[in-house]
Each structure stands twice: as structure tokens, then as C-alpha cells.
Amino acid sequence: LKTFVWREGMADWKRAEGLTRLEDFYQIFHKFWESDKPIDFEGKHTTLKQASLGFAKNYKPRVFGLGGGPRIIDLATSYADGFTTTIPAVWATPEHAAEQIKMMKEQLERKGRDPEKFVFGGSAMVMVHEDVDLIKRSFSNPLVAWNVANFGRIVMSDWIKEGVEPPMPPEWHYALKMLPTTTTLEEATTLLKRVTPRMSELSWFYGTPKDVAARFQGYIDAGVNFISPMDMMAAILEPEDAAKSVARCIEIARIIKTNNS
Numbered sequence: 001l002k003t004f005v006w007r008e009g010m011a012d013w014k015r016a017e018g019l020t021r022l023e024d025f026y027q028i029f030h031k032f033w034e035s036d037k038p039i040d041f042e043g044k045h046t047t048l049k050q051a052s053l054g055f056a057k058n059y060k061p062r063v064f065g066l067g068g069g070p071r072i073i074d075l076a077t078s079y080a081d082g083f084t085t086t087i088p089a090v091w092a093t094p095e096h097a098a099e100q101i102k103m104m105k106e107q108l109e110r111k112g113r114d115p116e117k118f119v120f121g122g123s124a125m126v127m128v129h130e131d132v133d134l135i136k137r138s139f140s141n142p143l144v145a146w147n148v149a150n151f152g153r154i155v156m157s158d159w160i161k162e163g164v165e166p167p168m169p170p171e172w173h174y175a176l177k178m179l180p181t182t183t184t185l186e187e188a189t190t191l192l193k194r195v196t197p198r199m200s201e202l203s204w205f206y207g208t209p210k211d212v213a214a215r216f217q218g219y220i221d222a223g224v225n226f227i228s229p230m231d232m233m234a235a236i237l238e239p240e241d242a243a244k245s246v247a248r249c250i251e252i253a254r255i256i257k258t259n260n261s
Helices: 015-034 054-058 070-079 094-110 132-138 142-151 185-192 197-203 209-222 245-259
Strands: 004-006 039-042 046-051 064-066 082-087 119-128 205-207 226-231
Touching: 015 039, 015 046, 015 070, 064 070, 070 082, 070 094, 082 094, 094 119, 094 209, 119 132, 119 142, 119 209, 119 245, 132 205, 142 185, 142 197, 205 209, 209 226, 209 245, 226 245
Parallel strands: 064 082, 082 119, 119 205, 119 226
Antiparallel strands: 004 046, 039 046
């Protein structure tokens, strides 16, 4: 950038401004590629004067929305090339994914955009291993339980839909409320005790690569174009076994590709 002008007070990032700042970003991104000349931009929070990307304009990336809330989705269908969210933490089932994808495609059509050029992705919480009993024993690992308590369902009230008592108040959201550096050991221990085996089973795609690939298929059939496995086992196994996590995830991809080619 040639010039980037900070407005007074811009260094004071306010959480309430997050979505309007995101909208500024989306608009700036498109403005750069819609013009062959340096751009000016006057947004809600950002001002650009004769800004240029230079040779970077030769390498246009795709931009994806990430999240699950209605405003995030609205901005993504207005400006982004695609949308991704966490499964099953946000899209708990393939049916839920299908409903959300249908809704977003309808938004895209209303906005004059081609739904078939919009990409949908899922960042998947997985625990993959050939020994399924080992996975189930690992549910009690404090690191696994911590992830279930905070991220098993991003919106805590979604636990209620599963017939499960949320580990945190229904209105609690990690992005707004979580302060890990000030959480005491006692508070963390109390939270982990609220995690049940049922919650763990609902929070992960777990099993062998073949098992996990089979569960992913429902999301693919629902319209999800790509899935990125995030294997928790890599963080808790002994190093030699943990190193095989990548190979297990690649095997999931191989099975999916074979089944859908």
C-alpha cells in the first residue's frame, strides 16, 4: 500500500465494530481488483488514499467468510467467494448443513450472484485412529474435554437441541466471553467436570479413517464442497503415533475422493 491512513482512535479496537470492519475489508478487497489504478476508499473505519497492491494484483486470492451468525453469512454472500464453518460445532448434522446451504444459495440469487460459483467448506473436529477404543478412552483427556466444553457447540444453546445441558450459560460464546489467560485452575477443573461422554461423542467425528469418511459423506451430499479435518489425536498421542495423524487424514481424503469420483 502506498498510503494507509489511520483514523483517530482506530488503534482502540472495539469488539462491537468487528462486523463493520469486516465489511470494510470486503469492500477494499473488491475495489483493488476492480480498478487498474490506485484506489481511494472511505469506509466506516478505514481510509485509503491512492492505495495500490502493485504486482500482487497478479495473484488474486479467494476470500471466504467464516462463522455461522446471520450477519457473517450476509456479508459472505454479498462479498466473499465462499463460506466455511465448523462441523459439527456449528453445522451439527448434514441436514443442518443442507438447510444453511440452501438459505445461502437463495441469498446469492437475490443478490444477483451465481450460487454454483460459491464454495462451501467445513472445518471438521475429528479424532482419527485405527484403535477406536483408544479414541474413546481419550475423551477423558483434559485437552480433549476442554475443547468439548468450549467449542463442542459454538453456540451453547445448541446443546439444548441435543438434549444436553450446556457446560456454560446458553448465551455464552467463546469469541465474546472466553479469557483463557485469566481462567484459574479451579475454574478450568470445574468446567471439565461438566463434560459428559455423550457430549464428547457429539463433538467429534471419531473412528478409523473409513468411519470418519463415511460420516463426512452426508455433508458432501448436502452440498459441502470441501472438508478440512482437524485431528485432535495429533495433540495427545505419543509423538511416534501422533506423527501418523496426517497420513490418517490423507486416507480420509482418498476414500472420499474415490467414493465421489
